[in-house]
Amino acid sequence: MTQRTVYADNNATTQVAPEVVEAMMPFFTKHYGNPSSMHFMAIEPEKAVKQAREQVAQLINADPSEIVFTSCGTESDNAAIRGILAALPDKRHIITTRVEHPAVRNLCQYLGKNGYRVTELSVDKLGHIDLDELRETLDDDTAIVSIMWANNETGVIFPIAELAELVKSRGALFHCDAVQAAGKLPIDVKKVPVDLISISGHKLHAPKGIGVLYIRKGTYFVPLLMGGHQEQGRRGGTENVPYIVGLGKAAELARTYVREEQHRVRMLRDRLENELLEKALDASVNGDRVNRLPNTTSISFKYIEGEAILLLLSAEGIAASSGSACTSGSLEPSHVLRAMGVPFTRVHGSVRFSLSRYNTEEDVSYIVEKMVPIVRRLREISPFGREELYAAK
Amino acid sequence: MWNYSDKVKDHFYNPRNVGEIENPDGVGEEGSLACGDSLRLMFKLDEQGRIKEAKFQTFGCGSAIASASALTEMIIGKTLEEAEKITNQDIADYLGGLPIEKMHCSVMGREALEAAIANYRGEDVEALRARKGKVVCECFGVTDNEMVRVIKENRLRTVEEVTHYTKAGGGCRRCHPQIEKLIAGVLGVEKQEVMRPLPKKLSNIQKIKLIEETLEKEIKPMLRADGGDIELIDIEGNRVIVALRGMCSACPSSEFTLKKYVEAKLKEFVSDDIIIEEVKP
Numbered sequence: 001m002t003q004r005t006v007y008a009d010n011n012a013t014t015q016v017a018p019e020v021v022e023a024m025m026p027f028f029t030k031h032y033g034n035p036s037s038m039h040f041m042a043i044e045p046e047k048a049v050k051q052a053r054e055q056v057a058q059l060i061n062a063d064p065s066e067i068v069f070t071s072c073g074t075e076s077d078n079a080a081i082r083g084i085l086a087a088l089p090d091k092r093h094i095i096t097t098r099v100e101h102p103a104v105r106n107l108c109q110y111l112g113k114n115g116y117r118v119t120e121l122s123v124d125k126l127g128h129i130d131l132d133e134l135r136e137t138l139d140d141d142t143a144i145v146s147i148m149w150a151n152n153e154t155g156v157i158f159p160i161a162e163l164a165e166l167v168k169s170r171g172a173l174f175h176c177d178a179v180q181a182a183g184k185l186p187i188d189v190k191k192v193p194v195d196l197i198s199i200s201g202h203k204l205h206a207p208k209g210i211g212v213l214y215i216r217k218g219t220y221f222v223p224l225l226m227g228g229h230q231e232q233g234r235r236g237g238t239e240n241v242p243y244i245v246g247l248g249k250a251a252e253l254a255r256t257y258v259r260e261e262q263h264r265v266r267m268l269r270d271r272l273e274n275e276l277l278e279k280a281l282d283a284s285v286n287g288d289r290v291n292r293l294p295n296t297t298s299i300s301f302k303y304i305e306g307e308a309i310l311l312l313l314s315a316e317g318i319a320a321s322s323g324s325a326c327t328s329g330s331l332e333p334s335h336v337l338r339a340m341g342v343p344f345t346r347v348h349g350s351v352r353f354s355l356s357r358y359n360t361e362e363d364v365s366y367i368v369e370k371m372v373p374i375v376r377r378l379r380e381i382s383p384f385g386r387e388e389l390y391a392a393k
Numbered sequence: 394m395w396n397y398s399d400k401v402k403d404h405f406y407n408p409r410n411v412g413e414i415e416n417p418d419g420v421g422e423e424g425s426l427a428c429g430d431s432l433r434l435m436f437k438l439d440e441q442g443r444i445k446e447a448k449f450q451t452f453g454c455g456s457a458i459a460s461a462s463a464l465t466e467m468i469i470g471k472t473l474e475e476a477e478k479i480t481n482q483d484i485a486d487y488l489g490g491l492p493i494e495k496m497h498c499s500v501m502g503r504e505a506l507e508a509a510i511a512n513y514r515g516e517d518v519e520a521l522r523a524r525k526g527k528v529v530c531e532c533f534g535v536t537d538n539e540m541v542r543v544i545k546e547n548r549l550r551t552v553e554e555v556t557h558y559t560k561a562g563g564g565c566r567r568c569h570p571q572i573e574k575l576i577a578g579v580l581g582v583e584k585q586e587v588m589r590p591l592p593k594k595l596s597n598i599q600k601i602k603l604i605e606e607t608l609e610k611e612i613k614p615m616l617r618a619d620g621g622d623i624e625l626i627d628i629e630g631n632r633v634i635v636a637l638r639g640m641c642s643a644c645p646s647s648e649f650t651l652k653k654y655v656e657a658k659l660k661e662f663v664s665d666d667i668i669i670e671e672v673k674p
Contacts, residue, residue, distance in 0.1 A: 305429065307454035311405065324454070325429045332564060333429065344427040348452075381411050381458060383433040383450035384426060 005317040006363045010203075011152050011180060011296060011354035012321055016246070017205040023249040024207075027242035035239055036230070045241045052248025056212055059251040060187040060197065068213045068231045069244050073179040073200030074103040076213040077146075079224040079235065080175045080196040081107060084144045085116070086222035088173075091143035095172075097121045097129055098339040099153075104146050104177055105335070117141070125341050126288040127156035135166060142172040149181035149197075153323055153336040153352060154287030155296025157185070161192045168193050173219065179203055183254040184261050184293050195219050201243065205356075206250035210243035257357050265355055266294035268364050272353060273297045275368045280375045281392055282385065286342055286350060295355045298323070298337075300346035303385035304378040309351055312377070316370045323350040345384075397455060398489035404459035409466055412448045421508030423501050428533050428560065430457045430498070434505040436468065436513075444468050444476060449505075456488075456495040463487050464502040473510050479503060480546050481558070496558045500543055529571050532564025537575060544579045552576070570618045574654055581657035600663065601628055607662040612655055623655065631666045633659060647671075 007015065027048060033041030035049050050064075057064040070076045081094070081104070096108045098120045105120075112118035119137045121129045129147070138145070145167045150157045160176055167174040175196040178187060183204030189197070196219065201210035215221055215234065227236020277283050282302035301309065306324025313320055323334030325348065332338075337347045353367065379389050397405070417435035424431035430453030439445040447465040451458045464484055468476045481499040485491045491499055511521050526538030543549065543558050552572045556562045562572050595603065608625055616623055620640035627634040635655070637647050656669040 303426075303452060305453050305457075308405070308458060311455045315406065348426075348429045381408060381450060382452040383422075383431060384452055 003317045004366060005319070006359070006366055007319050008353040008355055008359065008363070008367060009319045009321050010356040011155075011352065013202045013208065014205045014356055015358055016202075016207050017250060017253055019253060020206055020246045020249045024242040024246040027245050031241070035241060036228070045239075048245045048248075049239050049241060052244045052251075055248035056199075056251045059182065059255055060189050060199075060214060061191075062189045062214055063217065065232070066189075066214055066217055068215060068234045069239065069247070070211040070213050070235060071209060071240070072211040073101075073177070073198050073203070074211075075224070076198035076200070076211045077101075077103040077175075077177055078107055079213050080198060080215075081111075081144060081146055082224055083221045084173050084175070084196070084219075085111070087220035088143045091141055091172075093117045093119070093139065093141040093143060095119045095121065095134065095137055095142060095145040095147075097123065097147055099123055099127065099151055099336045100146070100148055101152055101177060101179065104148070108146070121147075123339050127151060127154050127286075127336075127340050128288060128291075129158065129163075131162065131166065134163065138167065138170040138172060140171070142170065144173045144175055146175040146177065149176050149178040149187070150185065150293045151287070151336060152180045153334055154298045154340075155180070155293035155354075156287040157181070157291045157293065159291075160194065164193045180293060180296075183250075183258065184295055186258055189214065189216065201247040201250060204250050204254050206247040207243060210240060210247045212247070260357050261294050265357055265359070268359055268361065269295055269297055269353075269355055271361075272355070272364045272367060273299065275364075276371060279368065279372045281379055282388060283375070284346060286337055286340065286346075296352065297354075298350055298352045300337075300342065301349040301351065301375050301378075302345050302388075303382045304349045304375065306348060306350055308378055309349070309374060312374045313351075313367075313370065316374075318367055318370060321352045321354075323352065324348045395455070395492050395495070397459075397492070400463075400487075400489040401456055401459045401491065404462040404488065405455040408458055408462040410448050410462065410469075411450065413450065414446055414448050417448075419509040419511075419513030421505040421510070421512055423505040423508060424453070425534070426452065430454065430501060432457065432461050432501050432505045434461065434464070434502075434509050436509060438473075438513075441472075443470055443472050445470075453498070453501075454495075456491055457498040457501065459488060460484055460491070460498040460502045461505075464506060468506065473513065476506060477510060479506065481543070482547060493554070493557045496547075497560045500558055504539070529575070530559075530561035530564070530568045533560040535559050535561035537571075540572065540575050541579060544576055550576065550580075570615045573615055574650075577654045577657045580661065581653055595664065603663045604628060604633060604659060604667075607659055611658045611662060615654070616650070626672055631664065632668050632670055634670045634672055636672050 031044035033045050035042050035046040053064040053067045056067050094108055094116055096104055108118050121133055123129055147158055147163055149160050164174045173195045176194045177198045179198055179200040182199040195216045197214040199212040202208040223234050225236045230236060230239055276299055283299050286298040286300055306322030310322050323337045325333040333347045337350055414435050414437050418438050420435040422433050433450040435448055436444045437446040447468050449461040449465055451461045467487055481503040484499040484502050526536040528534055529537050540555060540559055540561055547558055549555050552562055552569050555572050562569050622638040624636045624638055626636055651669050651671055659667040
């Protein structure tokens with residue numbers, strides 16, 4: 001009997017959609033020409049890149065000329081922040097949050113040690129920033145504000161439209177890392193005045209190694225990768241044609257399933273969360289449960305440790321992730337949960353389940369069926385919370 | 394994904410001796426909820442003074458559970474004198490090795506055992522605390538004596554290694570210079586104990602350059618982290634004459650810093666016969 005596998009780590013990476021793989025294949029085997037060449041082999045690749053650019057633009061209601069293909073979300077974040085700072089050499093202030101992905105956070109911390117002033121906005125226990133704090137921090141020296149659309153660990157969604165309007169009204173530029181939001185939430189750049197958006201292919205069922213930077217028309221920008229004239233001179237390097245085609249296809253699919261994420265995936269997530277809260281010992285949800293990605297739940301289990309939970313889940317064929325210190329290889333637990341003030345009794349025992357449209361009702365039942373005894377088993381080993389354990393028996 | 398040995402996996406998936414003993418002879422606790430792992434170890438002796446029963450409770454990751462389980466197996470049947478000799482490396486070896494980032498799990502096992510034995514012998518908490526020395530790493534509550542022991546037993550040479558073994562320095566990193574000093578202290582002592590192979594003969598110019606380089610790369614960054622600095626005044630044969638600046642010049646432990654740290658580093662990187670001397674400004 002083969003073991004069942006349940007992939008519930010879609011905020012880490014996603015399964016490549018079969019339609020995407022199929023769309024990519026001819027660009028490895030047959031249409032491998034360089035789109036910049038002056039011969040017949042350039043025709044198909046050039047057409048395909050143009051089409052993919054349109055597909056991605058449609059996903060966020062942008063103009064195709066505003067789409068720049070990059071190698072990943074991290075490159076998009078770096079290109080956005082460094083590109084704006086280079087274009088505005090007189091401004092030396094950056095604003096970001098304490099819960100950003102390392103691609104933004106570590107970059108800003110590095111810049112903070114190299115001549116820039118960096119403000120990291122704090123968050124409350126639901127994971128939200130204080131608009132007044134942002135308002136007070138913005139000044140004439142602020143070049144760029146970089147705030148994520150939705151948090152990768154908790155799924156908490158920031159009010160991007162409101163934040164962007166505030167930032168724009170004070171004359172600064174607004175960058176949004178939408179790596180977790182794209183494909184899970186509708187994004188419309190005509191309605192939200194962001195200047196730059198980062199998107200990563202492998203979070204929305206395209207392969208790893210492809211990303212997007214949206215740059216609003218009229219934004220001064222200095223490229224991170226200088227080189228050829230590709231991407232209208234905004235990102236040098238021969239176009240990664242098969243991956244660009246793959247991302248285009250994935251964006252097209254995403255436009256249709258964003259609605260599915262909002263309904264079916266949300267219902268799966270809610271059932272998973274509610275059943276774990278009800279059946280597992282001392283479980284609680286981290287972050288705002290309302291303004292949240294439809295696929296993500298971060299649940300903490302008191303008095304047990306995340307890596308041990310993941311190993312036992314993994315042995316049952318369930319893939320998830322944790323904010324515990326031991327899973328990161330560093331000794332510090334999740335900076336996101338700590339910024340939210342999640343107490344130590346819960347922070348080490350946090351588990352993130354992130355679903356996708358490929359998950360089923362059976363998957364949810366299977367996770368609950370395995371998770372409840374795993375929590376009990378680790379609680380029986382743990383020296384803490386003995387009284388609660390005996391009381392629950 | 395950690396590359397755990399089959400033995401680690403076995404002890405994690407099927408932990409031995411989980412639980413509590415009624416009226417144990419010794420109980421030891423190590424770690425805390427805040428640190429992310431914690432171990433409670435207890436044992437009972439038979440008439441001959443051998444450990445007949447050992448049980449544990451662990452809050453922690455896979456290797457923390459496996460290390461505790463392995464330790465109980467290792468100590469059952471041993472006298473306390475025999476059990477005392479178990480090092481953290483013995484626990485790791487028994488498990489077929491641990492990833493270096495997880496060595497602190499084996500150290501936690503050894504320390505809980507030590508605490509349990511001290512508890513049996515009626516050593517009071519204050520005495521045990523005094524023996525452990527003063528806390529160097531505030532984030533994880535690790536003391537200097539604990540670190541020195543682990544540095545010696547496992548022949549550690551870098552702050553990173555000390556962090557992997559004890560967790561010290563894995564949080565805010567403010568104690569890194571102090572951990573460097575502890576390593577340097579152990580190294581300095583070892584250097585005197587062990588005859589080193591004859592150093593290659595340096596020309597005067599080479600020697601001066603090497604001294605300057607060692608000061609720049611190895612010594613100054615550490616002193617500057619504490620708000621101090623050092624200036625090279627002169628070199629006469631094997632005598633290196635320096636002046637301490639900033640916080641160092643007023644520091645009561647500057648003598649210690651010079652001999653145990655600066656001189657040890659210069660001996661290590663330049664030549665064994667270096668003697669450091671300080672001129673007062």
